[in-house]
Amino acid sequence: MRFSLRTRILLLIAGTLTGLAALIVVAITLLARQEMNRTVRADVRATGGVLAQFLRDRSDSLQNQSRQIARQPVLKGYIQDTDRATLKDLADDYRQALRADGVALTDRDGRLLGETGVDPENAAPSDRAGEPGVAAAMSGTAWSGVEARGGALTLSISVPITIGPEVWGTLTAYSAINDDLAHSLKTALASGSDVAFVSGGRVEGASLPLPPRLSAPRAAPRLVTIEGAQYFALYAPLPGAAPASGMGFIVLRP
Amino acid sequence: MKKMQGLQKLASGGFAALLALGLASGAHASDVAGQVSLPRRGAARDAVIMLEGGPKSSPLAKAMVDQRDKAFVPHVTVVTQGTTVEFPNNDTVFHNVFAYFNAKKFDLGVYPRGASKRQTFDKPGVVALLCNVHSEMSAYIVVVDTPYTAITDSRGHFLLRGVPPGTYTLHVWHESGAQLTQSYTVPPGASEVVLTLARK
Numbered sequence: 001m002r003f004s005l006r007t008r009i010l011l012l013i014a015g016t017l018t019g020l021a022a023l024i025v026v027a028i029t030l031l032a033r034q035e036m037n038r039t040v041r042a043d044v045r046a047t048g049g050v051l052a053q054f055l056r057d058r059s060d061s062l063q064n065q066s067r068q069i070a071r072q073p074v075l076k077g078y079i080q081d082t083d084r085a086t087l088k089d090l091a092d093d094y095r096q097a098l099r100a101d102g103v104a105l106t107d108r109d110g111r112l113l114g115e116t117g118v119d120p121e122n123a124a125p126s127d128r129a130g131e132p133g134v135a136a137a138m139s140g141t142a143w144s145g146v147e148a149r150g151g152a153l154t155l156s157i158s159v160p161i162t163i164g165p166e167v168w169g170t171l172t173a174y175s176a177i178n179d180d181l182a183h184s185l186k187t188a189l190a191s192g193s194d195v196a197f198v199s200g201g202r203v204e205g206a207s208l209p210l211p212p213r214l215s216a217p218r219a220a221p222r223l224v225t226i227e228g229a230q231y232f233a234l235y236a237p238l239p240g241a242a243p244a245s246g247m248g249f250i251v252l253r254p
Numbered sequence: 255m256k257k258m259q260g261l262q263k264l265a266s267g268g269f270a271a272l273l274a275l276g277l278a279s280g281a282h283a284s285d286v287a288g289q290v291s292l293p294r295r296g297a298a299r300d301a302v303i304m305l306e307g308g309p310k311s312s313p314l315a316k317a318m319v320d321q322r323d324k325a326f327v328p329h330v331t332v333v334t335q336g337t338t339v340e341f342p343n344n345d346t347v348f349h350n351v352f353a354y355f356n357a358k359k360f361d362l363g364v365y366p367r368g369a370s371k372r373q374t375f376d377k378p379g380v381v382a383l384l385c386n387v388h389s390e391m392s393a394y395i396v397v398v399d400t401p402y403t404a405i406t407d408s409r410g411h412f413l414l415r416g417v418p419p420g421t422y423t424l425h426v427w428h429e430s431g432a433q434l435t436q437s438y439t440v441p442p443g444a445s446e447v448v449l450t451l452a453r454k
Binding site (some may be wrong): 069072073074076078080081108109164253 | 352353354355357359382384385386388389392429430431432441453
């Protein structure tokens, strides 16, 4: 089959135009993806920065107030007495004063003496000396960090309770990293992105309803569908948490 | 100052009891000198050394924990069971003395300078003294039922005087929580011992 010169010219023009159009579509797609990558990464950076500030402020506030409580003579007196019902009541009072989600008191060897939510009558002996915060406080140093506690993500602080130069006990206070914080974060960021806190892939708190488990890549955003809506999702470790701990946050960009 | 107070305490009660016991048993009393240290911290200041298993002690005729310059003085006091301790307030501000710890639970209330209160310690053990006005104030009273006790100086040294030779249980207490319990035989004549405490 032979085409006339005119037909060949037209075919060439059509092919060239089609190729150019395809190239433009590919280029636009790549640019759009690049832009989305950039936007989501910027969201993650901004979220990480604001979250770090949130956690730092809360940690400083908890630690300063806890230091004041740990100086109270009444606590120094009762920490030696080890009357568990009284110490549990003290822990409840301190939780309210600190506006924390929990408070735990141990003796100088890390044995639990009283904790909010723990019935002193039926509590089994609990050795907390292995917890990083309690271990640090037992050696006389204040500690703060993010940790998984009783199946929940928490910002925890620990301070020593000293009599004279010696440590006689420890006080640990913790605030949950949960839906409330995720909503506050979303409001503060005002980027339109949602935030979820995860520990080992399990969702511990989020600014939108999510399934119990959610995974997202660390390297580049991935498109995920949640309840029929699509989001670009990217994961980053929580500020102050070891990258290998699996404790992090996911930014979900609609 | 601390040494003087230690000597006063010995002179007031312990020494009389020691002398009487030594004469009664007819034994030749020995002196035990030693040094106490803490792991990783060196010399243990204000450690209390007790030799138990001998005769019981009598209450001391006089014992005192002063309150001045927002501190209890001395920081560690050893008294025998049944001793009444005086707590004068020689400071320029109000003070309080209370304790919830094992050997005695009491609260003397808040009282002004120039006033004094007293408390009898009738059970062996450790009493941590606190002031509910000044959180930085703390001290310890170690109540014992033996006449053979000593407190270490700033270099961890101690001297137990007039101990009849024999086998005793040696206890050492320190506010850090480090302690020691072991059998110890006091030989005739002077002897020396080096002790290192450990956490339970």
